Structure formats: structure tokens, C-alpha cells
Amino acid sequence: METIIISNTNDLQQAADILQEGGLVASPTETVYGLCANALNEEAVKNIYKAKGRPSDNPLIVHIADLSMLQPLVTEISPIAKTLMDHFWPGPMTLVFKASKIVPKVVTGGLDTVAVRFPSDPTIQNLIKTSKLPLAAPSANTSGKPSPTNFTRVYEDLNGKIDCIIQGGNSAFGVESTVIDTTSEIATILRPGGVTFEMLEEVLGNVMIDPALGHKLKEGEVPKAPGMKYTHYAPNAEVIIVKGEKDKVIAKINELVREGQNLGKKIGVMATDETLSLFNADTIFSVGTEKNPTTIAANLFEVLRKYDDEKVDIVYTLAFQTTGIGGAIMNRLEKSAGYHFIEAY
Ligand code: AMP
Numbered sequence: 001m002e003t004i005i006i007s008n009t010n011d012l013q014q015a016a017d018i019l020q021e022g023g024l025v026a027s028p029t030e031t032v033y034g035l036c037a038n039a040l041n042e043e044a045v046k047n048i049y050k051a052k053g054r055p056s057d058n059p060l061i062v063h064i065a066d067l068s069m070l071q072p073l074v075t076e077i078s079p080i081a082k083t084l085m086d087h088f089w090p091g092p093m094t095l096v097f098k099a100s101k102i103v104p105k106v107v108t109g110g111l112d113t114v115a116v117r118f119p120s121d122p123t124i125q126n127l128i129k130t131s132k133l134p135l136a137a138p139s140a141n142t143s144g145k146p147s148p149t150n151f152t153r154v155y156e157d158l159n160g161k162i163d164c165i166i167q168g169g170n171s172a173f174g175v176e177s178t179v180i181d182t183t184s185e186i187a188t189i190l191r192p193g194g195v196t197f198e199m200l201e202e203v204l205g206n207v208m209i210d211p212a213l214g215h216k217l218k219e220g221e222v223p224k225a226p227g228m229k230y231t232h233y234a235p236n237a238e239v240i241i242v243k244g245e246k247d248k249v250i251a252k253i254n255e256l257v258r259e260g261q262n263l264g265k266k267i268g269v270m271a272t273d274e275t276l277s278l279f280n281a282d283t284i285f286s287v288g289t290e291k292n293p294t295t296i297a298a299n300l301f302e303v304l305r306k307y308d309d310e311k312v313d314i315v316y317t318l319a320f321q322t323t324g325i326g327g328a329i330m331n332r333l334e335k336s337a338g339y340h341f342i343e344a345y
């Protein structure tokens with residue numbers, strides 16, 4: 001298949017026509033690039049799973065560009081959902097509602113709920129408005145790999161497999177949306193993201209975190225967000241997180257690098273601007289500045305992919321703080337490492 005590239009994000013009529021005809025279009029959003037199809041067209045949505053190689057029980061988020069598009073998709077909008085919508089839409093927040101009958105089961109992975117987001121990025125808003133369709137859209141990457149935060153990575157994974165890619169700039173947040181279940185009495189975070197626990201707590205007072213988050217799932221454990229049980233965000237390189245006091249972590253990583261190199265492996269280190277000069281390794285990248293963790297979120301997936309460009313075998317990384325956006329950063333990093341930690345003593 002020939003993939004059409006659209007670089008003028010102000011003229012999305014051709015991309016909208018492709019969506020109307022049941023095709024697939026990758027678009028920038030403020031979180032990561034998304035792979036879009038008409039959410040109400042079963043065949044089109046099935047092709048998303050095919051193009052990505054995504055397991056079919058991992059449901060998709062439906063994207064809207066006007067609050068009037070929500071009502072037909074859901075059976076109930078709880079007071080909690082209303083409050084959250086008022087505060088954080090448009091933006092990097094996905095809410096889970098009871099699904100109406102018009103939402104195909106292929107979108108919800110067979111669940112009776114549907115996840116909906118109103119993104120703030122003007123290009124995806126323009127695409128939704130021009131096509132006049134709710135768009136089902138997971139991240140626009142091969143399933144399992146780090147999500148794409150720029151056009152080049154989408155092209156790398158999906159050129160020739162989808163109908164169209166819209167070439168926008170880099171994603172502002174760089175990690176996917178916060179997913180929140182609004183169908184229970186207390187709002188529950190199913191996936192941490194750009195709208196942080198602290199932001200939600202300030203608005204709602206009481207917020208829960210799905211108990212399946214923050215550790216490797218045990219046999220038989222079922223997370224409420226089915227996607228959280230799959231390997232995710234993983235480069236080809238093995239990623240290992242080194243935890244502990246900073247000085248000790250740096251010394252430990254340098255020791256692990258030497259050991260790996262002695263075994264003939266190519267070793268990478270994921271550092272920060274503050275620690276970059278303190279490491280010796282084959283490939284060292286800074287993921288951002290510790291003073292501003294939003295830079296770390298924005299760069300994380302791209303930096304993980306850069307180790308693969310350099311054919312690195314193992315990446316050792318610092319652990320980051322888990323407050324604010326750090327909750328989402330560490331969730332993605334833990335998953336990309338398959339929860340492989342080393343303590344530095
Ligand atoms: P992605 O499309 O890769 O950003 O992943 C979407 C995330 O939202 C996955 O973790 C899904 O499991 C989760 N999700 C989507 N729909 C639902 C739903 N109806 N209930 C719970 N989680 C959902």
C-alpha cells in the first residue's frame with residue numbers, strides 16, 4: 001500500500017475523506033501520534049489492530065472534538081466525569097464511561113465501557129471536525145514498541161501499512177493520556193499520564209489508583225485497563241533501571257557498563273542533563289533535565305528508540321521521582337524495562 005504523507009496540517013480534507021471511506025490516518029496529538037479510524041466502522045477499526053499487530057482485547061480510545069460528540073457514545077455522564085471534563089478537556093485525559101450500543105465491540109475489546117478523550121492538539125481536532133467522525137486511535141506504532149512522538153518514528157513503523165500520515169511537529173507531552181474510570185463511585189486512575197494524580201486530587205479530593213498499577217502483574221491478575229497487561233514501550237535493547245542514592249546509582253551504573261563491555265556487549269546509559277558527564281558507556285543520551293520533568297516525559301520514548309538506532313544491547317537508566325508527571329514517566333519506564341530493577345548499595 002502506498003502511504004500518502006500530508007505536511008500541510010491546515011488542509012486535512014484528503015485525510016478526512018480517507019477516514020470517511022474507512023481508511024487509516026496517523027495524526028499528531030499532544031500526547032503521542034495516534035493511528036485513527038472511524039470509531040463507528042468495524043472493518044476500519046479492525047485494520048488498526050492489524051496494522052499495529054495489537055492484541056484484539058486491548059480496547060481503543062475514541063477521540064472527539066466537541067462535547068456534543070460524547071453523548072451518543074455513552075449511556076451516562078457521572079458528576080465526577082462532568083467535573084473532570086470541565087477541568088481537563090480538551091487535554092491529555094481519557095475517561096471511561098458505560099458504552100452506548102452504537103460503539104462497536106471491536107473498539108471496546110468486548111467490554112461494556114468505552115474510553116473517550118477530547119484532545120487539545122489543533123491538528124487532531126481539525127481532523128475530527130473535518131471528517132465529522134469520532135476517531136478510534138491508539139498510538140501510531142508497532143504494538144509493543146515505544147510510542148511515536150514525531151513523524152519519523154510513525155513513518156518507520158507504519159509506512160506502507162496505512163493510508164496516510166499527517167506530518168506535524170513533536171508531541172508536547174510525550175506520554176499517553178491519563179486513563180480514568182468514571183463508572184465507579186470514586187474516580188480511579190487506570191493509567192497515569194499528562195493529567196497527574198496531584199491535579200486530579202486537587203479537583204476531586206478523592207482519587208484511587210488501580211491496584212494493578214506499579215508492579216509486574218501476577219499470574220491471573222486482571223487490570224481494569226486491559227492494555228496494562230501487555231509488554232509495552234520496549235525497545236529491542238534490554239532496559240534495566242538502577243535505583244538508590246544518586247552517587248551510588250552512578251557508580252553502580254558505571255560498574256555495570258564495564259561488566260557488560262567485558263562480555264562484548266554494546267552498553268547504553270540513559271542520563272539526565274545533570275548526570276550526563278558522569279557516565280562512561282558506548283552510547284549515552286540525556287533524556288531531559290531533572291529540574292523540569294516535563295522534558296523527560298517529552299523525550300523518553302524518542303530516546304528509548306535512539307538506543308535501537310545505535311544497536312545497543314543493554315540500557316542502564318536512572319530511576320526518576322514519581323510525583324507529578326514522574327508517575328507517568330516511571331510507569332512507562334518500568335514497563336519498558338519489564339520491571340527489571342537493580343538496587344545500588
Ligand atoms: P493506547 O491506545 O495504546 O494509548 O492504550 C489505550 C489504553 O486505554 C489501554 O491501556 C487500554 O487498555 C485502555 N482502555 C481503553 N478502553 C478502555 C476501557 N473501556 N476500559 C478500561 N481501559 C480502557
Ligand code: MG
Pocket residue numbers: 138139147
Ligand atoms: Mg500504545
